[in-house]
Amino acid sequence: MYVNQQKGRWRKRLFPWLLLAPSLILLLFVIGGPIIGTLFLALTDWDGIKTPSFIGIDNFTRLLQDKIFYAALWNNIKWMLIFLTVPVIMALVASMLISKVLRGKLFYRTVTFIPYILSTIVTAKLWSLIYNPFSGVNVKLEEWGLGFLAQSWLGDSDIALFAVAFADLWHFWGFLVVLFLMGIQQLDKSIEEAAIVEGASALRIFWHVKLPQLRPTFVLIYMLLIIWSFAAFDYVFVMTQGGPGVSTELLATYMYDLAIYKFQPGYASTVATSMGLFALLVILGFGYIRKKGWDV
Amino acid sequence: MLRRFNWRHIPLLMFTIFAIAPLVLIFSNSLKSKEEFGQNPLGLPKALNFANYAEAWTTGGYGQAFMNSLIVSIACIIIICFCASLAAYALAKIEFKFSNVIMAFLLLAMSIPMGLFLVPLFFIFQNLGLMDSLLGIIIIYSAIFLPFSIFLLRTFFVSIPNELLDSARIDGCDEFRVITKIVFPMAKPAFLTVMLLVALWTWNEFFFANAFLQTEELKTVATKYLAFTGRFGNDWRLISAAGVITVLPILVLFLFLQRQFIEGLTEGSIK
Numbered sequence: 001m002y003v004n005q006q007k008g009r010w011r012k013r014l015f016p017w018l019l020l021a022p023s024l025i026l027l028l029f030v031i032g033g034p035i036i037g038t039l040f041l042a043l044t045d046w047d048g049i050k051t052p053s054f055i056g057i058d059n060f061t062r063l064l065q066d067k068i069f070y071a072a073l074w075n076n077i078k079w080m081l082i083f084l085t086v087p088v089i090m091a092l093v094a095s096m097l098i099s100k101v102l103r104g105k106l107f108y109r110t111v112t113f114i115p116y117i118l119s120t121i122v123t124a125k126l127w128s129l130i131y132n133p134f135s136g137v138n139v140k141l142e143e144w145g146l147g148f149l150a151q152s153w154l155g156d157s158d159i160a161l162f163a164v165a166f167a168d169l170w171h172f173w174g175f176l177v178v179l180f181l182m183g184i185q186q187l188d189k190s191i192e193e194a195a196i197v198e199g200a201s202a203l204r205i206f207w208h209v210k211l212p213q214l215r216p217t218f219v220l221i222y223m224l225l226i227i228w229s230f231a232a233f234d235y236v237f238v239m240t241q242g243g244p245g246v247s248t249e250l251l252a253t254y255m256y257d258l259a260i261y262k263f264q265p266g267y268a269s270t271v272a273t274s275m276g277l278f279a280l281l282v283i284l285g286f287g288y289i290r291k292k293g294w295d296v
Numbered sequence: 297m298l299r300r301f302n303w304r305h306i307p308l309l310m311f312t313i314f315a316i317a318p319l320v321l322i323f324s325n326s327l328k329s330k331e332e333f334g335q336n337p338l339g340l341p342k343a344l345n346f347a348n349y350a351e352a353w354t355t356g357g358y359g360q361a362f363m364n365s366l367i368v369s370i371a372c373i374i375i376i377c378f379c380a381s382l383a384a385y386a387l388a389k390i391e392f393k394f395s396n397v398i399m400a401f402l403l404l405a406m407s408i409p410m411g412l413f414l415v416p417l418f419f420i421f422q423n424l425g426l427m428d429s430l431l432g433i434i435i436i437y438s439a440i441f442l443p444f445s446i447f448l449l450r451t452f453f454v455s456i457p458n459e460l461l462d463s464a465r466i467d468g469c470d471e472f473r474v475i476t477k478i479v480f481p482m483a484k485p486a487f488l489t490v491m492l493l494v495a496l497w498t499w500n501e502f503f504f505a506n507a508f509l510q511t512e513e514l515k516t517v518a519t520k521y522l523a524f525t526g527r528f529g530n531d532w533r534l535i536s537a538a539g540v541i542t543v544l545p546i547l548v549l550f551l552f553l554q555r556q557f558i559e560g561l562t563e564g565s566i567k
Contacts, residue, residue: 015471019386020398022379023442030417030439031405037416048419094311097304104305110554111312114319117550117557119500119518122539125525126322129532135337174315178562231409233503238522255411260507265415276412283407 035276042273046266059270069271071246072254075161079250080229082165083172088221091176096206098177099184109181112174120171124238127167128154131239154240157247164248168235176221183217184210223286230278251275325536333533348537352524356538360513361520368434368516369498373491375438376445380490381483384449385475389461406443410503418507428510436504441497445490448560452486453479489560492553499546517542 042059046052063069098108115123130136131153138150153163187210195205233252236242242249242257251271259268325333326348327341352358387395417436418427426432456479464474480487502518509515515523521542528534550557 016386016390016392019382023383026439027405030436031413034413034416038412097308101302101304108308112315115315117546118543121502121518121521122542126318140338178558227407252411259415269415272411275409279408
């Protein structure tokens with residue numbers, strides 16, 4: 001009897017781990033193990049062929065003096081600032097409007113979401129065509145007599161990053177619309193009604209009643225946007241490859257280039273480690289905010 | 297009727313045009329001939345001419361690419377549904393030590409940049425002969441889309457009342473049968489969502505596919521398209537046709553099952 005009970009208890013204890021085993025094995029093999037590998041390789045001079053030799057923090061000293069790294073980091077920060085403002089405002093406006101129409105709610109939600117499900121390579125190429133100086137939007141601008149607005153969108157190092165970010169933004173903002181719509185659905189209607197009875201203007205209701213209640217949605221969106229901004233890769237990779245010069249280089253494209261095309265996996269791992277560090281800081285930061293109960 | 301027109305439709309229609317116009321452009325360019333594109337790169341085509349599609353399909357080798365993407369998608373769906381459902385049940389319905397550590401690990405695995413595990417993976421796979429093989433890419437995709445799928449299924453499992461599972465246990469079901477006979481059948485809609493999202497991700501992914509699949513015959517649809525645009529440089533009518541071919545299956549799937557797509561993608565990221 002006692003032995004059976006013991007056995008039963010062990011079985012009960014092991015059962016969840018048995019269920020988790022396939023997932024954990026897969027995740028440790030593809031993600032967990034290699035991350036540790038990256039942290040190790042970051043301290044070596046590995047070129048992908050010879051045995052890696054340990055060079056301490058030399059790669060990190062190199063990183064701190066690497067002009068391309070700083071350029072890429074700064075571009076990531078600009079990218080983040082663009083994404084924290086433009087698509088958020090667009091999506092907030094669109095979702096507020098959608099929540100106030102009776103007909104076509106579903107239609108608008110679907111239409112703004114469509115770009116998000118399309119392959120990023122295809123949409124990136126599509127925007128390369130739109131930015132093409134000879135067959136793109138410039139042609140239409142000339143036609144409309146707005147030739148002075150025509151730009152070498154991807155060729156001018158002052159605007160290339162914004163042009164690429166705009167393409168990504170077009171692809172992405174519908175996702176934010178849906179998140180905001182879900183937040184708006186959960187708003188407390190009675191407060192709004194009370195404010196209307198008190199004679200508050202629509203703008204004041206938006207600012208003092210709706211926005212504060214959307215705080216959890218904002219916290220979630222900002223967390224996703226900051227994490228994704230530091231991992232941004234697709235659009236730059238397809239549209240500009242980091243150019244002209246390093247004007248659109250991002251940490252992820254720089255790292256990819258070093259690892260896959262420049263045969264410097266050791267140093268690429270150092271760049272990757274710095275990216276992981278930023279991501280970790282963001283996650284811990286938001287974890288702290290959550291703990292403080294700020295988003296409830 | 298006119299008086300009741302809601303002014304909000306005007307800005308919303310502008311947003312609609314913003315979202316749709318580039319898609320209209322790629323579709324209309326895919327129908328133009330070379331000369332027509334040269335004269336009129338941004339306007340609508342004069343006639344519906346699907347010749348570009350046939351040319352892009354055969355010269356691009358899209359038949360093979362579709363097959364590869366289909367194999368990868370289906371294999372990933374099977375692996376992910378199997379692993380994620382078991383893990384999600386453990387995290388939703390069993391109290392055990394370190395379950396919060398596992399949740400934290402999953403969250404971290406989901407949000408860490410993919411570059412952080414690219415390099416060692418590249419060389420591990422080279423040594424294991426998983427480089428340049430569909431099996432290799434299936435393993436990678438199954439792992440990277442697993443955490444999100446676990447969270448999604450877990451959210452659904454949590455909502456299944458414990459009383460229901462307990463009454464099944466009293467009726468003599470062992471734990472395994474509770475899972476397969478009660479929980480899984482109830483979670484059918486959640487499984488459908490996971491299947492759709494995995495299909496979407498595997499179809500569009502190219503960060504890993506581009507690095508790990510080099511043989512032309514093994515390329516998935518997304519990487520095939522990248523190679524195609526490299527080969528045809530500025531022939532925008534072919535590039536447009538190939539682009540439409542690439543996105544069409546997902547677009548059709550989305551238009552039929554948009555609720556599952558939208559709710560799955562957003563709910564998984566909230567919880």
